[in-house]
Amino acid sequence: MTAKNDQEHLDLMAIARKVITMESQAVAHLLEVIDERLLEAIELLYACKGRVIITGLGKSGAIGRKIAATLASTGTASYFLHASDGLHGDLGIVHCDDVVIVLSKSGNSDELFNLLPVFKRIGAPIIAITANMDSALAKHSNIVLNIGVREEACPHDLAPTTSTTAMLALGDALAIALLEKRQFTRADFAILHPAGTLGRRLLLKVDDLMESGNLVPSVPLSAHMKEAVLEMAAKRGICMVVDNQQRIQGVLTTGDLNRLVEKTEQFFGIPVTEVMNRNPKIITRGALAYTTYKQMEKFRIVAMPVVDENDRLVGVIHLHDIMRAGIV
Numbered sequence: 001m002t003a004k005n006d007q008e009h010l011d012l013m014a015i016a017r018k019v020i021t022m023e024s025q026a027v028a029h030l031l032e033v034i035d036e037r038l039l040e041a042i043e044l045l046y047a048c049k050g051r052v053i054i055t056g057l058g059k060s061g062a063i064g065r066k067i068a069a070t071l072a073s074t075g076t077a078s079y080f081l082h083a084s085d086g087l088h089g090d091l092g093i094v095h096c097d098d099v100v101i102v103l104s105k106s107g108n109s110d111e112l113f114n115l116l117p118v119f120k121r122i123g124a125p126i127i128a129i130t131a132n133m134d135s136a137l138a139k140h141s142n143i144v145l146n147i148g149v150r151e152e153a154c155p156h157d158l159a160p161t162t163s164t165t166a167m168l169a170l171g172d173a174l175a176i177a178l179l180e181k182r183q184f185t186r187a188d189f190a191i192l193h194p195a196g197t198l199g200r201r202l203l204l205k206v207d208d209l210m211e212s213g214n215l216v217p218s219v220p221l222s223a224h225m226k227e228a229v230l231e232m233a234a235k236r237g238i239c240m241v242v243d244n245q246q247r248i249q250g251v252l253t254t255g256d257l258n259r260l261v262e263k264t265e266q267f268f269g270i271p272v273t274e275v276m277n278r279n280p281k282i283i284t285r286g287a288l289a290y291t292t293y294k295q296m297e298k299f300r301i302v303a304m305p306v307v308d309e310n311d312r313l314v315g316v317i318h319l320h321d322i323m324r325a326g327i328v
């Protein structure tokens with residue numbers, strides 16, 4: 001049979017299923033091989049006064065980059081150091097207050113072997129993540145975490161597949177355990193992810209998006225509808241009615257104006273107090289913009305007055321501005 005015929009008879013779905021099965025089994029096998037050393041590693045990382053330095057080569061290095069990024073985004077200061085770069089001048093970033101995590105399936109790579117004595121000389125403790133508990137890496141590390149992988153999903157047992165998947169899962173386990181131990185909250189996450197949707201939801205406040213000063217449409221209690229309509233036309237379809245202390249007594253919207261026009265065309269001389277909504281929805285300065293959005297969505301309104309701690313009008317926030325900020 002020719003190579004072409006071999007290709008035609010390949011069951012690609014079966015191959016894909018086998019790979020997924022082997023990798024899922026590798027992750028499940030971690031539950032059998034992890035022990036108290038995992039807890040020791042978590043305690044060492046938690047007590048670290050410097051940074052967590054993660055290093056590795058090849059595919060293990062690629063997984064190391066991801067673990068470093070996950071640690072950094074969940075409250076653990078971390079940095080990825082490529083093993084080759086470390087051997088050519090970048091070891092200056094490692095200090096005695098740091099903890100080093102070294103990833104290697106075999107644990108016997110020459111580059112890593114040359115790095116280990118330097119880490120020891122610096123005084124940084126080493127956590128190994130490996131499948132070879134008898135390797136040079138395991139022997140020179142303070143804590144060894146076994147990924148327990150014997151066979152790759154690659155048919156030649158060469159391309160790192162099951163081993164890197166297990167490393168990734170173990171790295172995630174360390175990161176999330178540390179997150180819980182640090183009591184890292186959604187608000188903490190938002191601070192480290194200010195450009196993300198969650199970050200904006202937990203960080204942006206009404207004050208950041210509201211219009212204030214001369215942009216706030218308002219008229220006094222003594223005003224008539226003509227003044228209110230001019231304010232609404234110039235300032236985005238809402239107008240607050242305030243007393244002498246700038247406290248809101250009512251709100252006028254385009255909906256109120258539409259209903260008024262249906263009743264009479266001669267409305268300019270009508271006092272605003274006869275038309276305004278005396279129980280408007282109001283938000284307090286300092287509230288989260290996302291909370292404000294949820295209230296707007298609940299009550300089906302497109303703008304809300306903003307008041308200070310003394311209930312004085314200080315701004316107005318519009319639904320379109322919240323949406324433009326990328327919160328929803």
